[in-house]
Amino acid sequence: MAKLFMEAGVIALTAFISPYHADRERVRGMVEHGDFIEVYCDTALEICETRDIKGLYKKARAGEITEFTGISSPYEAPISPELTVNTGTTELEACVQQVIDEMMRRSIITTARFCKESSNQP
Template sequence: MTENNIVWHDTTIKKEERQERNGHKSTILWFTGLSGAGKSTLANALEQQLFKQGKNSYVLDGDNVRHGLNKGLGFSDEDRKENIRRIGEVAKLFVDAGTIVCTAFISPFKEDRDRVRNLVEEGEFIEVYVRCSLEACEERDPKGLYKKARAGEIPEFTGISSPYEEPESPEVIVDSDKQTVEESVEIIISYLQEKNIL
C-alpha cells in the first residue's frame, strides 16, 4: 500500500515558536450555523479586527473553498463530510503555522465538527455557533437559496430538506438575529482574550 511508503517529516520550526514570534496563540475559530446566519460576514469582520491588532489570521469561507480545493464536491451527506474533512486538515495546517484561522462553513453534522476538533490540541478548536432562526435566515436569503430550496430547485438544502445539528456545547454563541456584527465580534474577541489566545 502507498501509505506504507509515506513517512511524516517533522518541521524544524515548531508551532510554539511561531506563536511566540506572532505574539498570540493559533487556533481554529469554527463558525457554524444555517445558511444566511451571517457566518462569513462575522468571520470577515473578526479578521478585520485581528488584522488591525497586528494578528496573523485568515478566513476560509465555505463557498470560496468550493471554487478550488473542494471543487467537484456536491451536497450529499458524504460530500459534505469530505468537504469538512478537507477543511479540517487545512485548518490544522494554519494552526501549526501559528495563525488564527476563521472557518465559515454550515458544517451541519456534529460528528464532522467533532472530528475536526480532535485534529488539534485541546483549546485550539473554538466552535462559534452563529445562532439565527430559520425564519430570519429565510427572510435574509442573501443568495436566494432558500427561495430555490422551497421551490424544490435545490435538493438536500440544510434547514429545509437536510438536517442541521445544533452544537451541544459550543465555546461561543452569538445570536446574529439579535446582536449586531460589532457586538458579536466583541463577544469573540473577549473570549479569545479570556483564554489568553490574544
C-alpha cells in the same frame, strides 16, 4: 488549510456550514486540545431566509435545491459550543466583539481593536 496555519503559529478563524455534530467533532479531534473553539451563530431559520440575497432558501423550498440545510436536510445544533452568538438579536459588531472577548479570555490574543469597515477608507 486551517491546520497548516495553526501549525505555523497563526490563528485561523474559519466559517463552515457544518450541520452535523459528528463532522464538527471530527474537526475538533484534528487539532490540539483547547485549540478548537466552536462558535455557534444561533439564528432563526426565518432570519436566515430574509438575509438570503441569492434566493437559495426560496429555491430549496421550491424543490429546486435538494439536501439544503435547514429546509430539506437537518441541522444538528451544537450541544455545548464554547461560544454562542445570536445573530438574529445582536448587532454584527457586538457578535464580533463576543468572539474577540472569548479569544482574549482564553489568552489566544492579548489585545484587539475592532473597527467597523467604512466605505470612505482606503
